[in-house]
Each structure stands twice: as structure tokens, then as C-alpha cells.
Amino acid sequence: MSRETFTPPWRDEAIVAWLDGEMTPQEAGQFEQAMAQDAGLTRRVEQFRRSSFDFGQAFAPLLAQAPQARMSERLAAIPSSGPARTYSRRALIAASVSFLLAGSAIGLLARPEEEKEDENQTIRDLEARYMSLYSAETLADLPDDAAILQKGLDRVRLDSGLQLHPQQLRLPGAELKMVRILRYERTSITQIAWLHADYGPMALCISPAPHGPDAIAYERRHGMELAWWNRGGFQYVLIGRNPGSQLSAIATTLQTALKQTV
DSSP: OOOOOOOSSOOHHHHHHHHTTOSOHHHHHHHHHHHHHOHHHHHHHHHHHHTTSOHHHHSHHHHHTSOHHHHHHHHHTSOOOSSOOOOOHHHHHHHHHHHHHHHHHHHHHHSOGGGSOOHHHHHHHHHHHHHHTOOHHHHHTSOOOHHHHHHHHHHHHHHHOOOOOGGGGOBTTEEEEEEEEEEETTEEEEEEEEEETTTEEEEEEEEEOSSOOSSOEEEEETTEEEEEEEETTEEEEEEESSOHHHHHHHHHHHHHHTSSOO
């Protein structure tokens, strides 16, 4: 039997295969490139990475709440004729995690509104987790092309209405490398990335947020320093490995430079 090949769109089995080191070098390279460009895929990978512990112990409470009657009905509906089917570890883990994630989502929907996690906080956590995967090599080979950067800024203007200019994004000790649009569920996120000479990748992520503090706030997530503020219906989150005091100064510079962005 020929081995299973993995190509886009990346199914759950492909994620588990990458985590298990079962992809060919070509497949793994293509997958890692897709992950660097797709926040949703990165989030799924992290969910599977966290799920690779003791399933029985970690998910016993969720399994106790599983819709057993409905699952039994679906299993009974599977035709029994033909040769018995075998399932790989990838397929079993992917299926089990998919069921658990679906069950978790149902639980979140059932919670009272006041118990739901603040959406802006969720976005910041996702952005920090995504940036924690970046290394200097992630951005080093991107071409320093003013036309490509301007094309990204034009796309941001069409997508969000934000009118950004290259001169607003000039930072001492950091080279502007990339401007692009990311999607998380129904949220559009503008990602502006620099390569800092001393501390590597740094990004400003901008997403719609009708409410939030105008003053710069600070936090640390996934090993990354964050400085964030709100203005004009958007949340601005500066993320990097820079020392907190330096990131604070850069955030103040950007906040001042971006006062007129709409």
C-alpha cells in the first residue's frame, strides 16, 4: 500500500503527521510555509500540540459528557459489509480531537454572556502565540521591496479603511519587512512586521475593536512582550521579544505616528 501524501487543504491528519515527524521534507516545508502565513492553521496546530498528552487523563471530564447516544447512532449507521477497516494513529487522534473541540465549542456557546472571554483578549493571545513561532529566519529572506510593501498597505486600506504610509512605520534599529492581512474566523487582522537588529521579529497587529483603553497597556503572553492600545475602533498590539521598556518606547512612537490613520 502506498503511503498517504499530504497536500493543501491541510486536514487534521496532516497536522498530526507533521507533529509526529511523518511528513516528507518537501511536505513538511510546504506545511510550515502555510503555517507561517495562516493564523487559523497555526491555531489548529497548537490545539493538536496541546492534545498530545495522556488523552484518558486529560479528557476524562469531557468524555463523560460526550453525546454517547448520538455517537452510537452514527456508528450503527456505518455499513458493516466489506473488509474491516483499520485506522492509523493520525486518523484516530484527529477524529478524537475534533470531537473534543466540537464539544468544547458547544460548552462555550452555552455559557452566560458575562462568562465568555473578552474577544479582544482572545485576539491578543492568538497574535502573541503566532508571533512566538517567528524567528529571525522567518523574515530575513523577505525582499526589501518598497512596491511590495506599498501593495500591502493598499490592501489594508481596502480591507479596513486604515490609511497607512511607509513613513509612519519607520522605526530605529528595525527594518520593515512585511504588511499583510490575516483572518481569524470573521476577524480581519492587519499584520505589519519588522526585523529588529537586536531582538528579531516584531509586529504590530491591528484588528477591529469598538471598545478599549486609549492608554498603552502591557502584558506578556507565550514568551512575548505586548504593548497595546485602542483608537478609532481598532485594537493595536505591538509584539516582540524586546525588553519591556524598549517595546514601550516603540509603542509610544507608533501610537503618535498613527494618530491619523483613517
